[in-house]
Amino acid sequence: MKKVLIAVIGIMLSTGLTTAQAQNSTSETPNFSKLDASPMDLALYRNPDNEPIARVIYSRPQRRDREVFGKLVPYGEVWRTGANEATELTLYKDLQVAGETVPQGTYTLYTIPKENEWTVILNKKTHTWGAYEYSSEQDFVRISVPARKAPNNIEALSMAFEQIDNGANLLIGWDDRYVKIPFKETM
Incomplete structure (x- = not known):
């Protein structure tokens, strides 16, 4: 019992x-985790036939009344062009950047901001955090583009594609600056 x-x-x-x-x-x-202070976003470029041509995945840091260029993002240093993981650019077909043909694939997009121009770098090493693993030996393309004054302050780092004849400009803007990176479709 x-x-x-x-x-x-x-x-x-x-x-x-x-x-x-x-x-x-x-x-x-x-x-669930709380919202990231620099949330991820993407910009996608499709041609007039709605085919995907290029995509950028990046994290969007916020300005929050900070001085961005020259302080938060130092001039003359390699920048991941965003926050958290380094920004990735995927090309779904071969494109030309400054006359250089870049084969389809995924690249890390780094920049070196300066007051009046930025160096834009497409690097072959992907899946990196920040710019800590950056090596110029992995650079595929480097071009210089003018830094332009934005008509309005841009609170969060922003990227978008602007269609042009036979391609698109990748616009990158934050605070009071933006740049245009020209991508042309190969014939």
Whole structure:
């Protein structure tokens, strides 16, 4: 009789514990992470036939009343062109950048901002955090583009494609500056 009573109490305790655990797991809010301070975004360029040509994935740091260029992003230093992981550019077909044909594939997009111009770098090493693993030996293309004064302050780093004849400009803007990087479709 003692053995049966112990068994019944054991079953009741384990059932009650399991039920309590199940109730807790179903009634609690899942543990999602909070919104990143520099959320990820993407810009996509499609040709007039709606075919994807290029895509940029980047994180969008916020200005938050900080002086961006020359302070937060030092002049003359390699920058991941965003926050968190380095910015990635995927080309779905061969494109020309400053007369150089860049084969389809994925590249890391680094920049070296200066007051009046930026050096834009397409680097072959991908899946990197920040610019810590940057090596000029992996550069595929380097071009210089003028830094332009933005008509309005841009609170979050922003990227977009602007269609032009036979291609698109990749626009990168933040704070009071922006640049245009020309991509042309190969014939």
